[in-house]
Amino acid sequence: MNGYMEKHGEIGKVAKTTDFVTLRIEDQLFGIPVLQVQDVLGDIKLTRIPLAPKEVAGSLNLRGRIVTAIDVRTRLGLPARELKASEPRMSVVVEYGSQLYSLIIDSVGEVLSLEDSKFERNPATLDKLWLEISKGIYQLEEELLVVIDVAQMLGSVHTDDKMSA
Amino acid sequence: MDELLGEFLTETNESLSQLDQDIVKLEKNPEDPELLGVIFRVMHTIKGTCGFLGLPRLEKVAHHGENILGKFRDGEMAVDEEAVSIVLESLDRIKDIVDALGQTGEEPVGEDSDIINKIEAFIDVRLHGGAPTVAAAEPEEEIVMVEEGETIPAAPLDSIEEEIDFTPIPADQTRAAVEALESEEAEKADTPVEETVEEAEEDEPAPVETKAQGKKTEDSDVKKEAPVVAQSIRVNVDLLENLMTVASELVLTRNQLIQLLRQQTDSDFAAPLQRLNHNVTELQEHVMKTRMQPIGNAWAKLPRIIRDLANELKKDIELVMEGEDTELDRQVLELIKDPLTHMVRNSADHGLEIPADRKKAGKVETGTIHLSAYHEGGHIIIEIADDGRGLAVDKIKKKAIENGVATAEELGNYSTQQINNLIFHPGLSTAEKVTSVSGRGVGMDVVKSNIEKIGGTIELFSQTGKGTKVQVKIPLTLAIVSALIVEASGERFAIPQISVLELVRSSQEGENRIEEIQGSPVLRLRNKLLPLVSLSKLLHLEGGKELYSSKKKNKRKENDLRSGIASLQKEEKRLMEAIEKEDNPKLKESNIKKLEEIALALSDSQEVLARLTEENSAEKHTIKEEDPPYIIVTQVGNYTFGIIVDQVYDTEEIVVKPVSPILRHISMFSGNTILGDGTVIMILDPNGIAQQTGEITVGDDTSASMGTENGKRRTRDDSTSLLVFKAGSGAPKAVPLSLVGRLEDFKVEEIEVSEENRMVIQYRGGLMPLVPFAQNYSFPESGRQAVLVFADEKRSMGLMVDEIIDIVDEQMKVETSGVTPGILGSAIISGKATNVIDVGYYLSQANNDWFDTKSEQAYTDGQKRGKRLLLVDDSPFFRNMLKPLLEVGGFEVITQQDPHEALGFLEQDYDFDIIVSDIEMPGMSGFDFASSVRTKEELNHVPIIALSSHATTQDMDRGKESGFDNYVAKFDREALLSAIEEALSHTKAGEAA
CATH class of the missing domain: 2.40.50.180 (CheA-289, Domain 4)
Structure with a gap:
């Protein structure tokens, strides 16, 4: 395992890798460094927060801690998804500034170990909303993976459209 | 940093602030042996521990400080200002070193021979009148040399043994040793100290044993009245915080269990849960208590600050502290420490005058700063009052204009209170020169915002020449509050119980119905109009309950339609008649056409009406089944308003958790929490709601608030x-x-x-x-x-x-x-x-x-502003008419409708400048009223003016006999005002004579 070797650097000359939890919104693959992910939640019970920025979907109780839920689709300017009854609303919990946030996405995939050499900066033509939250791109064989910059994404929530309910 | 060193630092800092206080106290009571003993021991502890930890510089200074104190104690030297100043100087040096130690973990490089020589010289001069003979010597030597023959009272042996673990485990052991050292000394150990120090240097755990032995051999001469060491231990704050969090979670879990139990009427769990409930409540209370600290902790530094200030500013200042034991949450305490210090400093620096000025103003030379704290309904009130010159209104105005805070024109319209409040405006400091005391870049605006940050309020009262008072009101704790759970548009919210005055259930008809003025809902609550806000609307939630008036609108529509139909029918009838009479076939035809149109419109209208009627009655029906909205009567400051909610649930103890930073800008919420059933709920902030919806009237009539100081x-x-x-x-x-x-x-x-x-x-x-x-x-x-x-x-x-x-x-x-x-x-x-x-x-x-x-x-006259006038008149009309008139004349007007009641009122409140009374009143005539007033000593000098609708000479004579100073016809406003002016100028002249 690459991750193992990374931690124990003496073993072999393997390229440095980072582990990512993969997420999917629409058809796009996203990744969040696995060390930043605290939890993956299935169906969650949200409390609406009036007057909150529009990407704030609500708050939820995660083992006694209050977690603010962010709808990543809204953050990316995508339309809301029609949820089928059988489909649970998936989210990953990340910590930012000692606060917990749950990022609501369409689905959660496997954990990938990606070589750092495959990482590239954002293409300049990327949509502005996406540029804000994307740290860069990994080229996978079949598709591209957008690395979510958690700090950027959460740090910029309150700066725009403050009072939109 | 070394754990041991860390503990030493905390302790030393604490002792140092204690020392500051005690030494200032000592200056006032130089003969107090007990106080001296306490001071000596504290200094000694610092010295001893320094030697133990290998901090030679600190040790040396402490040693010399102790040296002087020893001379005081032994009566070799008198305690006077000079001596105390030197001790304080050495304390300051110790503080400097300790501060540096706290930052770097190491003793800073430096030389202390200046202060040491000063001390030596001072002692020499005092004892022998000669020059210093001994320069700074090696610490070890000094210890031996000076400590000879000196003793420290000891605690009873058994108490020490209880506290000390004799097993030598290095790290813990060392700590225990240090603790023991302190506790022992605090309990007046009677141990020669050089032994301790020497032993300590050889072997860390050893001093414990040595001391114990030492005590066995030497019997203690413990004073009976010796202060018992507080039964307390030092606990890491983080640990306490964790404990608090766990207790909070426990509270939530308990709430959850209780909620479950409510659904099952008959359960075996009921009894144990009852007990659990009880215990958790108790646990919560105790844990809360661990966070509580007396406010005196925040005040500890103040006596020293005031002493230094008094010296520097050449003022005589007395600091009176009251209610030091008042406890409040540690977190809150930390946050108000600096604002308080700042305000006390302000009082000393700007508020109090120099003795000469005070004398001129006819005050005692010593200025007093009165600091007090007390609890009031879940809040703690802290007051800082001085008897100084009050706020300089003119200077504030000048500054405000200079800084562009307000224009001269605007200021002209401001009340004194509004002008005073300007000092809370950023960048407005009235100190003309920046002394070392003031002008540190912290203004009252920072104080205000710091206090508001923790949900507190600050109010300022000032009276020129009499003094200034600042009142700070802060919540006791920020952690657990009792809250009312309400629902609006299907969402639940918590509202802190503390701001809820009462709950009103509105009704469709009758007393508690919600009415509207131009779209703003109001409620008549005990004959007062209460402004209402709808929570659903406030939070932009949809689907809140409709208010009564919107149904009324439908009803009105229905009525309008009915009258429309009626007029259509009339027209139809008229046309029909016309058609019958009409001979002209063409006109007849057009009329028939019109008639047909009308008939069509009529049937349409009737159809609509039928539907509307049905709807309206159906609505009425469903609404009857539905609960009408509730109104939460809320008070913020002195602004009372009602919040309309759909449903009210019970109250719950909630743990206030701060909202996520991305939601902080929403002023409607003060936090969020997890309810018993596990759902997250937002906590409403009544302050925020009040600010969003209306005004908050802050500030007050100054004279009323300063009233207590006038003694009346x-x-x-x-x-x-x-x-x-x-x-x-x-x-x-x-x-x-x-x-x-x-x-x-x-x-x-x-x-x-x-x-x-x-x-x-x-x-x-x-x-x-x-x-x-x-x-x-x-x-x-x-x-x-x-x-x-x-x-x-x-x-x-x-x-x-x-x-x-x-x-x-x-x-x-x-x-x-x-x-x-x-x-x-x-x-x-x-x-x-x-x-x-x-x-x-x-x-x-x-x-x-x-x-x-x-x-x-x-009538306006600046001089009359603030004069108090009592108006007695049985006619509400005239009372109400004269009151604003007289208020414009600059009087504070109190009205009474019944002369009997007025007399009773005067028993308690006789601080009036003038009384105006009607003559014809039921029960007691104005003449009798005036004679009764005249019998009272306090009111002897107060002019009384009669008001009457018939003013004959006879009446006037009788009025003068009864004690009226003047007699004015009731409707002559001008005469009344000039009579008042005249009467007042008489009394003034009388007083001057």
């Missing part, structure tokens, strides 16, 4: 209900609601014009004159006319206005007298400049005989 009890008059309306051009107008007899809405057609071109209307079996608000007022040709009806027993008149806006409850402070006839002056009402109308003016317009006087520019 004063009672406060309540706010006045004002009717706000639109008439003429410009600002909204207002009139005291109590003056208004009725609000009418006449049809314009009903208004008649009499021969003298006066407008009248038939009203209640008589003719009522109507007066337009402005001369050039043109009333509409048709439609309706809003009229304010003023009436007393015999007469009535109507004032025609454009629109009635609102009824508000406010403390009416009429600011300036207008030159416009009919306007008394302007006042800030609901945050808007509003003209208060002079009812008298309009009354005289309507009935020439109502008053004889024309409207004159109202």
Whole structure:
């Protein structure tokens, strides 16, 4: 395992890798460094927060801690998804500034170990909303993976459209 | 940093601040051996521990400080200011070193021979009158040398043994040793110290044993009255915080269990859960207590600060502290420490005058700063008062203009209180020169924002020449609060119980129905109008319950439709008749066509009506089943308002958790929490809601709040209900609601014009004159006319206005007298400049005989501002009319309707400058009232003016006999004002003579 070797650097000359939890919104693959992910939640019970920025979907109780839920689709300017009854609303919990946030996405995939050499900066033509939250791109064989910059994404929530309910 | 060192630092810092206080105390009571002993021991502990930890520099300084203290204690030297200053200087050096130690973990490089030599020289001069003989020596030597023959009282052996673990485990052991050392010394150990120190240096755990042995051999001469060491241990704050969190979670879990139990009436869990409930509550209380600290901790530094300030500023300052034991949450305490220090400093620096000035002002030379703290309903109130010169209003004004905070014009309209409040404005410091004391870049604005950050409020009262008082109100704790759970539009919210005054369940009809004024809901609550806000609307939630009035609108639509149908039917009938009579076939045909159209419209309308009626009645039906909304009567500051919610659940103890930073900008919420059932819920912030929805009236009548200091009890008059309306051009107008007899809405057609071109209307079996608000007022040709009806027993008149806006409850402070006839002056009402109308003016317009006087520019005289006037009159009409008039004249007017009651009132509150009384009153005549007043010693000098509708010479003579100073006809406003002025100038002259 690459991750193992990374931690124990003496073993072999393997390229440095980072582990990512993969997420999917629409058809796009996203990744969040696995060390930043605290939890993956299935169906969650949200409390609406009036007057909150529009990407704030609500708050939820995660083992006694209050977690603010962010709808990543809204953050990316995508339309809301029609949820089928059988489909649970998936989210990953990340910590930012000692606060917990749950990022609501369409689905959660496997954990990938990606070589750092495959990482590239954002293409300049990327949509502005996406540029804000994307740290860069990994080229996978079949598709591209957008690395979510958690700090950027959460740090910029309150700066725009403050009072939109 | 070394754990041991860390603990030493915390302790030393604590002891140092204690020492500061004690040494200042010692200066005042130099003979107090117990105090001396305490001080000596603290210094000694510091020295001893330094040697132990290998901090030679600190040790040396402490040692010399101790040296002087030893001389005090042994009576070799007298305690005086010079000596105390030297000790304080050495303490300061110790503090410096300790601070550096705290930052770097190492003793800073430096030389202390200056201070040491100073001490040595001082001792030498005092003892032998010679030059210093001994320069700074090696610490070890000194210890031996100086400690010889010195003893430290010891604690009983057994108590020490209890505390000490003899097993030598290095790290813990060392700590135990240090603790033991302190506790022992604190308990007056009678151990030679050089032994301890020497041993300590050889072997860390050893001193414990040594000391124990030492004590066995030497019996203690413990004083019986020795202060018992507090039964306390040092606990890491993080640990306490964790404990708090766990306890909070436990509370939540308990809430959850109780919720579950409620659904099962008969459960075996009921009894144990009851016990659990009880225990958790207790646990929570205790854990909360661990966070509580006496406010005295935040004050500990103040005596020293004041002492130094007094020396520096050459002032005599006495600091009186009261309620040091008042406890509050540690977190809160930390946050208010600096603001408090700042304010006390302000008082000493800017507030208090130098002794010479004080003497000139006829005050005692020593200025007093009074610091007090007490609990009041879940809040802690801290007051900082000084008897200094008060705020310099002129300087504030000047500064405000300079800094562009306000223009001179604006300031002219400000009340003194408003001007005083300007010091909370950023960048406004009135200190002209920046002393080392003030001008540190922290202004009152920072103080204010810091206090508001923790949900507190700050109010300032100042009286020129008498002093300044700052009152800070802060919540006891930020952690657990009792909250009411409410629901609006299907979402639940928590509202802190502390701001909830009462709950009202509204009803569709009758007493508690919600009414609307121009779309703003209000509730009549015990004859007062309560402004309401709908939580659903406030939070932009949809689907809140509809208010009563919107249903009314439907009803109105239905009625309109009905009358429309009726007129259509009439038209139909008319046409039918016309058709029958009509001979012209062409016209007949067109009429028939019209008739057909009407018939069609009629059937359409009827259909709509049928549907609407059905809907309306159906709605009525469903609404009856549904609960009408609830109103949460909430108080923020002195602003009371109601929040409309759909549903009210029970109260729950909630743990306030801060909201995520991305939600902090929403001022409606103060936090969030997890309820018993596990759902997250937002906590409403009544402060935020009040700010969003209306005004908060902060600030107060200064004289009333400073009243206690005048030694006389004063009672406060309540706010006045004002009717706000639109008439003429410009600002909204207002009139005291109590003056208004009725609000009418006449049809314009009903208004008649009499021969003298006066407008009248038939009203209640008589003719009522109507007066337009402005001369050039043109009333509409048709439609309706809003009229304010003023009436007393015999007469009535109507004032025609454009629109009635609102009824508000406010403390009416009429600011300036207008030159416009009919306007008394302007006042800030609901945050808007509003003209208060002079009812008298309009009354005289309507009935020439109502008053004889024309409207004159109202009386103003700066000198009269703040004079208190008691008005006794049984007629509410005149009371209400005279009150604003006299207030414009600069009086604080208290009204009484019954002379008996007035006499009773005067028993408690006799601080009046003048009394104005009616003559004909039921129960007791004005003459008798005046004679009774005259029998009271306190009121002997107060002028009394009689008001009467018939003023014959006979009456006047009788009035003078009874004790009236003057006799004025009731409707002569001008005469009344000049009589008051005259009477007041008499008393002034009398006093001067």
